[in-house]
Amino acid sequence: xxxxxxxxxxxxxxxxxxxxxxxxxxxxxxxxxxxxxxxxxxxxxxxxxxxxxxxxxxxxxxxxxxxxxxxxxxxxxxxxxxxxxxxxxxxxxxxxxxxxxxxxxxxxxxxxxxxxxxxxxxxxxxxxxxxxxxxxxxxxxxxxxxxxxxxxxxxxxxxxxxxxxxxxxxxxxxxxxxxxxxxxxxxxxxxxxxxxxxxxxxxxxxxxxxxxxxxxxxxxxxxxxxxxxxxxxxxxxxxxxxxxxxxxxxxxxxxxxxxxxxxxxxxxxxxxxxxxxxxxxxxxxxxxxxxxxxxxxxxxxxxxxxxxxxxxxxxxxxxxxxxxxxxxxxxxxxxxxxxxxxxxxxx
Ligand code: 3EB
Numbered sequence: 306x307x308x309x310x311x312x313x314x315x316x317x318x319x320x321x322x323x324x325x326x327x328x329x330x331x332x333x334x335x336x337x338x339x340x341x342x343x344x345x346x347x348x349x350x351x352x353x354x355x356x357x358x359x360x361x362x363x364x365x366x367x368x369x370x371x372x373x374x375x376x377x378x379x380x381x382x383x384x385x386x387x388x389x390x391x392x393x394x395x396x397x398x399x400x401x402x403x404x405x406x407x408x409x410x411x412x413x414x415x416x417x418x419x420x421x422x423x424x425x426x427x428x429x430x431x432x433x434x435x436x437x438x439x440x441x442x443x444x445x446x447x448x449x450x451x452x453x454x455x456x457x458x459x460x461x462x463x464x465x466x467x468x469x470x471x472x473x474x475x476x477x478x479x480x481x482x483x484x485x486x487x488x489x490x491x492x493x494x495x496x497x498x499x500x501x502x503x504x505x506x507x508x509x510x511x512x513x514x515x516x517x518x519x520x521x522x523x524x525x526x527x528x529x530x531x532x533x534x535x536x537x538x539x540x541x542x543x544x545x546x547x548x549x550x551x552x553x554x555x556x557x558x559x560x561x562x563x564x565x566x567x568x569x570x571x572x573x574x575x576x577x578x579x580x581x582x583x584x585x586x587x588x589x590x591x592x593x594x595x596x597x598x599x600x601x602x603x604x605x606x607x608x609x610x611x612x613x614x615x616x617x618x619x620x621x622x623x624x625x626x627x628x629x630x631x632x633x634x635x636x637x638x639x640x641x642x643x644x645x646x647x648x649x650x651x652x
Contacts (some may be wrong), residue, residue: 378394396440446487467531487536511537611638
């Protein structure tokens with residue numbers, strides 16, 4: 306068993322042979338134009354965000370690894386409520402899109418915000434599904450919502466999202482221990498609450514970053530409920546180690562460093578990525594490297610692109626494999642956030 310990740314233009318997904326498409330668990334795609342119809346059974350989230358560079362690899366495809374036939378891994382399609390998913394006997398990839406408007410009925414001054422309700426509904430549906438199907442372990446969650454830094458109902462929308470997410474994690478007993486997934490949470494200019502998730506039957510190991518406070522321990526200045534995610538999760542099987550690294554930014558301890566300085570935020574983010582990889586290697590006795598991995602780089606302001614690219618070129622000393630996407634980072638003083646997944650074969 307295992308998992309493969311491929312990066313390509315979305316239009317190439319449909320051009321792949323049927324046998325390849327049958328192995329796809331799910332798709333995370335960026336771009337301003339909604340692609341024409343995909344194989345309707347493939348779970349996909351399309352994030353309506355401008356791709357500033359790296360368009361040719363803006364679609365991330367998660368595949369069930371068929372090279373290992375120690376277990377039968379027929380990919381099966383499913384739908385439950387608003388969730389569309391695929392499973393392969395070991396992994397489950399799902400997507401859910403919820404329109405906040407559906408939660409705005411009967412709204413009053415002191416009612417729970419539609420975004421918090423939508424978040425609770427999404428996470429409740431996800432956990433009900435994965436617990437019922439027996440894929441209870443959380444590896445990686447992608448969260449996208451409109452206007453993440455705007456205030457409504459007296460609170461920043463990212464914080465409404467955090468309240469809803471944590472509420473459901475607590476009530477499903479997932480805040481105890483180190484069960485939290487790697488994650489990202491980004492703001493787009495419009496669109497529904499869109500969540501993709503990768504979960505499975507085997508427990509993952511939660512990895513924290515020694516340079517950073519655990520996000521779920523952040524002080525209250527960042528909101529009434531803490532952001533519930535691990536800095537990374539590590540998944541081991543016999544053949545393969547996969548490190549899912551959360552959105553990583555210029556935060557040391559709990560504080561944002563280098564306000565208004567894109568170059569310095571980029572360097573600090575790279576230092577944080579190095580630190581979390583080093584910690585994962587220490588824990589799992591692996592030699593995972595940032596070099597050669599595919600990066601997704603979220604940039605708040607398009608005009609910062611060239612400086613961020615220059616810093617990354619300097620660090621990687623050569624061609625970088627990165628998709629740069631314009632999106633709002635969940636703290637308004639963060640200008641850049643980088644996420645990646647690193648894999649290596651274990652002999
Ligand atoms: C941070 O380190 C930056 O709320 O799921 C990064 C990754 C961030 C995931 C989330 C937030 C999330 O706090 C923001």
